[in-house]
Structure formats: structure tokens, C-alpha cells
Amino acid sequence: xxxxxxxxxxxxxxxxxxxxxxxxxxxxxxxxxxxxxxxxxxxxxxxxxxxxxxxxxxxxxxxxxxxxxxxxxxxxxxxxxxxxxxxxxxxxxxxxxxxxxxxxxxxxxxxxxxxxxxxxxxxxxxxxxxxxxxxxxxxxxxxxxxxxxxx
Numbered sequence: 001x002x003x004x005x006x007x008x009x010x011x012x013x014x015x016x017x018x019x020x021x022x023x024x025x026x027x028x029x030x031x032x033x034x035x036x037x038x039x040x041x042x043x044x045x046x047x048x049x050x051x052x053x054x055x056x057x058x059x060x061x062x063x064x065x066x067x068x069x070x071x072x073x074x075x076x077x078x079x080x081x082x083x084x085x086x087x088x089x090x091x092x093x094x095x096x097x098x099x100x101x102x103x104x105x106x107x108x109x110x111x112x113x114x115x116x117x118x119x120x121x122x123x124x125x126x127x128x129x130x131x132x133x134x135x136x137x138x139x140x141x142x143x144x145x146x147x148x149x150x151x
Contacts, residue, residue, distance in 0.1 A: 003091035008098050012077040016109050019069010036065040056127040060120045070113035077106035
């Protein structure tokens with residue numbers, strides 16, 4: 001019985017939508033696929049324990065498996081069919097013939113991952129700046145300074 005044929009579009013799509021959980025690695029037969037999910041869970045737990053706007057950059061690091069999934073989705077989508085078949089479909093007896101679906105997926109992944117990544121960087125910088133401004137406005141004992149009322 002031949003081995004199952006691994007479709008490049010399916011692997012790239014899984015990497016894009018569920019790369020943070022490592023489902024694309026599971027689909028491709030990697031035994032260590034759960035490392036992605038473990039990193040994501042541990043990272044989110046760390047962010048939950050730190051949990052403030054000043055430490056939003058921790059969330060950006062916690063989402064590292066998602067960023068890696070985006071990059072792997074791009075790599076899978078633009079991979080050469082012959083190399084893909086040699087690596088993942090050598091025992092299936094079939095060859096891959098991917099057309100524009102992988103190219104269009106690569107374009108969508110590039111567009112959306114760029115938007116998400118730049119947004120995360122901007123929000124991290126903004127929240128850090130706002131936290132610094134709040135810290136500068138605190139009184140020496142750590143409380144908010146009282147403002148004189150105007151009549």
C-alpha cells in the first residue's frame with residue numbers, strides 16, 4: 001500500500017491558519033509538532049502572569065510559533081514541486097502539480113502576515129510609550145498626583 005500523498009497547498013494553508021499549533025508539521029509527519037503548541041501555551045501563560053500594556057512585547061514573543069507558521073507557509077507554498085515530492089511524497093507514487101493556488105496563497109500570506117507583524121510592533125511600541133508616560137506622572141509614593149480643582 002503506497003504512502004498517503006501530501007498536498008503542498010494543504011500544508012501551506014495549515015501553516016497559515018494553524019501554524020501556532022503545529023498542525024502543518026503533524027500533517028507532514030513530524031513527530032515534534034507539539035513543540036509549537038507547547039511554546040504557544042507557555043508563552044501565553046507568561047503573558048497572562050505579566051499581563052500589562054507595558055509588557056505587550058511579551059505577547060509578541062509568545063506568538064513566535066504563529067510568526068514561524070506564517071514564514072513556513074510562504075516557504076511551503078513557493079517550494080518546487082520536484083523537491084516537495086522528493087521530500088514528502090517519495091513513497092506515494094504520485095507527483096504534485098500545483099498551479100496558481102499556491103501562488104495566490106503565498107500572496108495572501110505575505111500580505112496578511114505583514115499587516116499582523118507590523119501591527120504587533122506598533123502596538124508594542126505604543127503601549128510601552130504610554131506606560132512610560134503613566135510612570136512619569138506618578139507621585140513619588142506611587143499614587144497619581146492630585147490635580148488642583150479650578151473654580
